[in-house]
Amino acid sequence: MILCFDIGGTTIKGALAYSTEDIRLLPRVTTPKDDFTAFVGVLRQAVEDCETKPECVSISIAGVVDEDNGWATVANIPCIHGRDLKADLEVELGLPVIVANDADCFVMAEAGIGAGKGHRVVFGVILGTGVGGGLVIDGKLINANGGFAGEWGHAPVAATQAGNPPAHIPPFRCGCGLHGCIDATCSARGLEKLHELLHQEEKSSQQIIDLWCAGDEKATRTIDVEVDLLASPLALVVNVTGASIVPVGGGLSNSQELLSALDEAVRSRVLRKISRPLVVKAQCAIEPGLVGAAVLGLASLSD
Structure with a gap:
């Protein structure tokens, strides 16, 4: 015990x-x-x-x-x-x-008994107050002795043009001290900043998602930009690690519609062609x- x-x-x-x-x-x-x-x-x-x-x-x-x-x-x-x-x-x-x-x-839980069970390489993603992650290979945590592996949310890699048609996205300052991190742009607070930038109105992340699901034009534009910003960095992580499943937790993962849109975008950008869902909701809720x-x-x- x-x-x-x-x-x-x-x-x-x-x-x-x-x-x-x-x-x-x-x-x-x-x-x-x-x-x-x-x-x-x-x-x-x-x-x-x-x-x-x-x-x-x-x-x-x-x-x-x-x-x-x-x-x-x-x-x-x-x-x-x-x-x-x-x-x-x-x-x-x-x-x-x-x-x-x-x-x-979180990713150990998903790899052991959750959505990643049976997969050799599992990259777990947190989309909530922040953007984080972790990596498990062959049941072993890469950060077994500590370390920063899996922190894909922190690096100045966020695109400055995103969405269709492209919108200009400034490199927002991140809590880690850098500018242009995925964490600053695509977390729940980042989604709210994106919406305010694009439409000059304040909405909570949940309101934006609810409006998007209801067909609201402004929210649809915001989610289009958000997914575009997230998909390329996450596709790169999948290419580098060889992850065959990406369980997602955090507040934004409660929207299956958002996860499905992100999954479709990521699978279209990875080298390995995968016909089944890759980005999925975490099971250990x-x-x-x-x-x-x-x-x-x-x-x-x-x-």
Whole structure:
């Protein structure tokens, strides 16, 4: 049995994982964001409450672990930001600890028991507040020791002309400090910025999608530009990785119509000709961070 956590800036979700088919949720706890002692105390209490001692602790965080030095970049939880989180928690808890990015846990969940099950190369995509991703090959996470692989949302590669007819798209500033990232242009907030740029009106991402599905001309233009901006970078990722399936999670993935449009556009731009859907909705809709942490932790026991 392993103890797994999905740690966010607001709450810590926990579960006991006996197998990928037997994951038992624990009560949620408020995240102590500014007090490392209290933060460790929450995890230690969960360990002590286990009827049998866990074999390891597996953690999903909304941040990145630097594979060179082990330092965690977790902007929304100051007390663990800049720490060698794995090493520090192993000392505090007296157990082996695995720490992984939440997008990596998402793709592990999809590759293990979700839409990617049975596929050798799975590239998981997050389309929500941000644009992220993760890569699993032969059941192994590329970022097993931390790292930035899969972060296709961050690089100044967003097209400056998109849609039919082409619209000029300025390189929006991204939260990572660069300009012209897919994250800044095609996330939920990016979709809203695109709509305002094209039509000088403010709409939420959900409103834009709903209007598009209803045949609204302005929303249809916005989605045409959005899909065009997303499809080429994602097709390049598929060509580079050889992914045979691309499960998508995040808020924008709730629109099957949007995923279908993106799938059609991506398949028209990849070298490999695929007649079946390639870009698909993720199947692990409930607690993918916890499920991914469980899959990652259980896999480590058999290595």
